[in-house]
Amino acid sequence: MKQFLQGIKDGSPIGIGYFSVSFTFGLAAVASGLGWWEALLVSMMNMTSAGQFAGITVMAAAGSYLEMAVSQFVINLRYALMSISLSQKVDSRFGAAKKLVLGFANTDEIFAVAMSREGEVNSRYFAGLAVLPYLGWTSGTLAGAVCGNILPKQISDALGLAIYGMFIAIIVPAMKKEAKILKMVILAVVLSCCIYYIPLFRGISQGFAIIICAVAASAVGALCFPMEEEKEKDGQEDT
């Protein structure tokens, strides 16, 4: 129970952040022709920002189901990497049944917070961590879909930065602590800018670009600056 509550506490800033991000999703979904309940269903069943924005774009353009599947696959493939990382971080009692349910909640931010925790992560902590982000994500979508268009454009534009603010809040403390993380993040950013701005790479979709940059930078990091073997921390697991 203590672990679950700790998870809730650690998840609360993500939940509030998700509310503002999904608010803009609800706004965009209704603007693209979905009903408010359709926007809400998309958020309830996916909980992924980039994938959902791409999804409503495909729907609005009446794209094929294959196009939908491929765009979701490419944009969300990074989650496969994250799930492998997370599988190495959870304790041995985090069984397959729990993974089938809780794996759904492995978003960029929940993953990053779980990974930055000392020692192993158990299922109660992870479940607690997921609760408020899920509520924030779905209720924000509903709020954006229902009352989004009364918001001035400057405010909805400014809200578009909220998700990146959360990303920065996760990266910066890790960069401060480990110079090699700083170097690899800079490498990933440089690669990402190259793909974005060099005309030769124009055909690469955003989802693939993220995967290429993250895999290349992490591989360089692993080869040139492998992490020290972490010592197993005691006292994390008892509840």
Next chain:
Amino acid sequence: MESGNFRIYLLVMFGVTYLIRVLPFVAFHKKIENRYVRSFLAYIPYTVLGAMTFPAVLYATGSPVTAIAGVAAAFAAAWRGKGLFAVAVCASITAFAVSLIPGL
């Protein structure tokens, strides 16, 4: 939109996203011992977020000036140890404040 279409779109989205997240999570249940693979996986969260943030964030507000101001504020807040939500609010408020400056 026709509701039948919407349901299929939704199922496709859900199926792909869910399987991508859950299959690798369930499939890897042993600890990977290799130090290089472990290091690779340890770098992943930060390199993914870095690549997702830049350069996309510069175009997130419709104006690079307000976006850069928001990013700078977010870095400053995160550097001073502020949490996720505080940093996100800093970024949004700064971008909003800058967007009020006439002539931008």
